[in-house]
Amino acid sequence: MFVPVQINRIVSGDGGRLIRADARGPLPELRGKVQAVYCDPPFMTGQKYVRKRRFGELGWEKGSPQLQVHGYTDRFPDADAYSALLRDIAVNARDVLTDSGLFMLHLDWRVSAMARILCDGIFGSGCFVNELIWAYESGGRASRTFSRKHDTILIYGKTKDWRLDPMAAGVPRSIRRRSHMKRGVDEEGREYSIMVSGGKTYRYYDDDPISPGDVWTDISHLQQLDPERTGWPTQKPLKLLHRLLSCAVKPGEEVLELCCGSGTACAAADMLGCRWTGIDLSEEALVTTALRMEMKDLTLDMPVDPSDAALQGSVNDMGLLVLDAFIPPENAVFPPSAHPLDPLEAWMTGNLRDGVFTVRETFRRTLQHPALQPMALLEPDAGDPAVVCLDASGRAHAFTLVPERE
Ligand SMILES: C[S@@+](CC[C@H](N)C(=O)[O-])C[C@H]1O[C@@H](n2cnc3c(N)ncnc32)[C@H](O)[C@@H]1O
Incomplete structure (x- = not known):
């Protein structure tokens, strides 16, 4: 029998760390240790963004996303509220950077001027490194303005002794x-x-x-069916983050991504052999990032309350666990499913001790393997045997295994 349970942390290794938190909150354990902070916050667009994801075996087979659920809301009462967010983020970033570290703040035309003035005040105009322009061609064309076709990445050093190696992207x-x-x-x-x-x-x-200029025109926005797409709204291209970070960090150094969404900077940092931490307010964002990293070698600091979803299955005498069905929470908005495990995107076996779920095995849908493996061998281990399910909407659900009464 599976009984819903509260967990605080999911651990599959100590390579990367994802934390469900406000980017404004202090990070004392990282103080003075981070070589690069990248932040792609909301841009004060006034919009609500949806997360699009494939659903069930058929959805993963066909490859197009069928499920649309809330992603994040980019609405602020006024410009003061928004500028307070940016100020707190910049102060936090400055606090965690090493003396040679860099802060990279990704914005667009709406708020880049406000951010430049704010960051000049926090870092000092002498620590301003670059206003990097990422120009692209996607989207519609304007009739009353020149079409707005670039984002701005403001780069600041923690001190004037910042370290940037533009030739790494020669x-x-x-x-x-x-x-x-x-x-x-x-x-x-x-x-x-x-x-x-x-x-x-x-x-x-x-x-x-030769050293690249500060206007980058050769990296396009992600296309609709781009294999890199995670379904998280406003996801940035990996190529952009890889190029940016390759100039700012060396293998083994620490990268922090604030407002990480689908964790594009985390993924780039991982490719560059760095340690990384991603922070976001949204459970769905962190689950998206964790799945992007294949749930491998990471810690997910994210309290998961006991769920009103249900898991059905059994464990046979040989210790083989077989999942029969996942019944989603009442408020879930999933399409009708052909298979009782369709609402699940991934599940993990492991052990639970003091609120920490240590992953033993992960099973997830991929384009190559759209069907979710329903069986796993349970092995005796420290702590209580437990299962964590990640549903297609990006929510996590934890269950302990309790023997059935005769
Ligand atoms: C523009 S998206 C980031 C997209 C990301 N760069 C990617 O490539 O997927 C902004 C993110 O900021 C998060 N967010 C908004 N306010 C936040 C806050 N105060 N603290 C932490 N995250 C926040 C949202 O949940 C959203 O995931």
Whole structure:
């Protein structure tokens, strides 16, 4: 029999950490330890955003999202309330950074001017590093303004001794800019331009990388059916975050993503061999990020209340646990399901001790394996055997296993 239970934390390793918290709250355990903080907060758009996700075996087979549930609300009573959020976030970021660390604040035209003034005040204008423009082509065209086709990423150093290595994202030297110069090809076939100055001849090879400018035009928004899409609204491209962070951090260093949503900076930090922490107010965002990281090697600090969902199944004499059905909470808005496990996107076996669920095995739907494996071998371990289910709307539900009475 499965009995709903409260848990506070899910642990599958100590590589990354996800915390359900307000980005305004202090983070004493990270103070002075973080090399890069990336934050992509709400932009004061006044909108409500939905999370789109595939549903059930058929949905994962077809590949298109059928389930639309609330994602997050980007509404503020007034500009003062919004600017208070940004101020608290910037103060928090400054607090956790190392002396050479960088704060990267991702915004758009609505609030970037306000944020620049705020951050100049908090970090000092001498610590301003860049106003990076990410320009893209997606979306409609405006008739009364020039079409607004860029986001702004403000970058500040904790101190004037910030560390940024733009050459880590070096771009090939442009041939066009040097078209007035003489051209040549060396013995290895490499093309170059020639400049003569002070009696000396300089060669500039076309394929030598140079430091990138502060306007990036070669990274597009995610397309509707982009395999990278998690369904979290306003998800940013991994390529953007990978490039940005590759210039700011080295393997083993700590990255913090505030307002992490689907955890794009967490994913980039992971690829770069960094330690990472993602913070968001929303349970659904953290579940989206955890699934994106395949629930591997992470800690999810997220209290989960006893659920009014139900799990049905049994454990046989050999210790084989078989799930028969997941009955979603009453307020869930799932499409009709063909299979009783359709409302589940993933589930985990493990052990529960003092509110900490330690994951033993994770089963999740993927495009390659749309069906959810319903069986797992339970092995005796420390703590009580337990199961955590992640439903398709991004909610978590925890159950302990209690032997059936005769
Ligand atoms: C623009 S989205 C982030 C998208 C993310 N960069 C991605 O690639 O998926 C903004 C996020 O901020 C979160 N959020 C809003 N207010 C917050 C707050 N005060 N503290 C923490 N997270 C917050 C929302 O839940 C939402 O996930």
